[in-house]
Amino acid sequence: MKERTIVVVGAGPAGLMAAISASQNNNNNRVIVLEKNSEAGKKLLLTGGGRCNVTNNCNVDQLIKNTVTNGKFLFSCFNIFNNDDLMKFFENYGLKLKIEEGGKVFPTSDKARDVLYILLETLESNGVKIWYDSEVEKININENGISEITLRNKNIIKADSVIIATGGMSYPKTGSTGDGYRIVKELGHAVVDIKPGLVPIEIKEGWIKSLMGISLESTNIVCNVKDIEKPNKKPKTIKWTGPLIFTHYGISGPAVLNISSYLNKHINNSIIDIIIDIVPNVSEQELENILVSKEFEKNETIFKTLSKILPKNLVTALLDVLELNKDKKLSDISKEESNKIITNLKTLKLTPKDLRSISEAIITSGGISTKEIDPKTMASKLVEGLYFAGEIIDVDAITGGYNLQIAFTTGYVAGLNA
Known part of the structure; x- marks a missing residue:
């Protein structure tokens, strides 16, 4: 032959x-x-x-x-x-x-x-x-x-x-x-x-920079994608669970990288909301028990209370973003302030600006x-x-x-x- x-x-x-x-x-x-x-x-x-x-x-x-x-x-x-x-x-x-x-x-x-x-x-x-x-x-x-x-x-x-x-x-x-x-x-x-596939996501909200370097071992991320050219079409929902890292430009980490490979076909022709549950192992009811029902010591500061369930640097940054005094005692926070904290812990809303460049992507x-x-x-x-x-x-x-x-x-x- x-x-x-x-x-x-x-x-x-x-x-x-x-x-x-x-x-x-x-x-x-x-x-x-x-x-x-x-x-x-x-x-x-x-x-x-x-x-x-x-x-x-x-x-x-x-x-x-x-x-x-x-x-x-x-x-x-x-x-x-x-x-x-x-x-x-x-x-x-x-x-x-x-x-x-x-x-x-x-x-x-x-x-x-x-x-x-x-x-x-x-x-x-x-x-x-x-x-x-x-x-x-x-x-x-x-x-x-x-x-x-x-x-x-x-x-x-x-x-x-x-x-x-x-x-x-x-x-x-x-x-x-x-x-x-x-x-x-x-x-x-x-x-x-x-x-770009498997790539970090840039976020529009400028305050995200204050969370730079903070990593979370577990998050639940939900992306709602609405087609601009087909406004009557039912929005597409993409969900992922896993680690997340905040960066100076937005978010990264395994969960974000995986989501990016689904978003890359929609990023420039859709309205996209990213909703993050940063405490997936703590229910909304449990947060209410802590902040509203004052389950913990009433004379504790908000900072000390939240530091029991979140990294301290994240608590500091989050309270700054929410314009809440971290030294305020648990007994002195209002129902409105408690709800503000709970909402941002369970449904932190972010708006994607773009994906990082293909030179930073893991795959094409x-x-x-x-x-x-x-x-x-x-x-x-x-x-x-x-x-x-x-x-x-x-x-x-x-x-x-x-x-x-x-x-x-x-x-x-x-x-x-x-």
């Missing part, structure tokens, strides 16, 4: 897995990985705070449910290579894994570099070559499909198939600068508008339209011999290992079929 040359563009998690899959599943494949950086997996090394949350230990239905954009598109892929398959892959190559809260899967060593090492060692053992400092300028096609690749240095590589795994536009310092979008547009593919939302990709093979429906994998596709998920799983899965399937 004639040797075929498969070129993978991008040495991130999707590209590395695509190259492994292509080399393992057909001995007649000559596989080359092109990476414009001087090293592989730069973004992979940053994931999970450097610990690398490789996947999530949930069922396939949950993988799809927790994919914010085009989850159903991944159904066929997950039936071919899912999270169980991925964990077995790493464990078979000697990487020990552990499962943490929420089903998050990490290497036992807590080192992302150990994950990258396995991928690179597997490539080397399969005879795959990585060409570093090799940036693609153009992919050339003829009447039969893919023909060759032209690099920035003007070198030309003949290819039978090409897998585009260049990533998105988040973390541009790692090399994710949107190169892939330019390349695929030249080949006739449509790219869905690029937006948007990308190559899934309508132009065969979901069973990751093959282009427009160009013979062209395949896609990872973040360049218009698919993104919440935090918890889901986005890396998508990268590995689409990479494996693309390599299998290229």
Whole structure:
């Protein structure tokens, strides 16, 4: 059988897995990985705070449910290579894994570099070559499909198939600068508008700066989204529970990042209210018992009373915002003041101004339209011999290992079929 040359563009998690899959599943494949950086997996090394949350230990239905954009598109892929398959892959190559809260899967060593090492060692053992400092300028096609690749240095590589795994536009310092979008547009593919995903939210209210640096381990967040162009349409409600951090520009933290991936399609064409319960473990009735019924010592100050259920720096900042004297005794506060405190603790209302830039986002939302990709093979429906994998596709998920799983899965399937 004639040797075929498969070129993978991008040495991130999707590209590395695509190259492994292509080399393992057909001995007649000559596989080359092109990476414009001087090293592989730069973004992979940053994931999970450097610990690398490789996947999530949930069922396939949950993988799809927790994919914010085009989850159903991944159904066929997950039936071919899912999270169980991925964990077995790493464990078979000697990487020990552990499962943490929420089903998050990490290497036992807590080192992302150990994950990258396995991928690179597997490539080397399969005879795959990585060409570093090799940036693609153009992919050339003829009447039969893919023909060759032209690099920035003007070198030309003949290819039978090409897998585009260049990533998105988040973390541009790692090399994710949107190169892939330019390349695929030249080949006739449509790219869905690029937006930041898993990113902090800027808030209009100026007083939010006074809460800067304060973090809460648990909050309940409700976002009501009303379409400006369709005022009669029922508002969409997005809910999330989890940690939150106040910043100088607004809010961040795991709960906020996940909500942002739902809001990014509405932020510029909708009226959005964010309502935060900052004491989800204390009911409104319990707060009334404390502040109105004076359940605690009446001579206590408001500050001391609230500091029993909230961080002290948050109490100070909140009372300043509400223009309440923190040294005022519990016995001296009015019903109106009590209600003011309760309302802001249980339903703190904020107005989003915008999302932070894509350079601060964990992932990219948007990308190559899934309508132009065969979901069973990751093959282009427009160009013979062209395949896609990872973040360049218009698919993104919440935090918890889901986005890396998508990268590995689409990479494996693309390599299998290229």
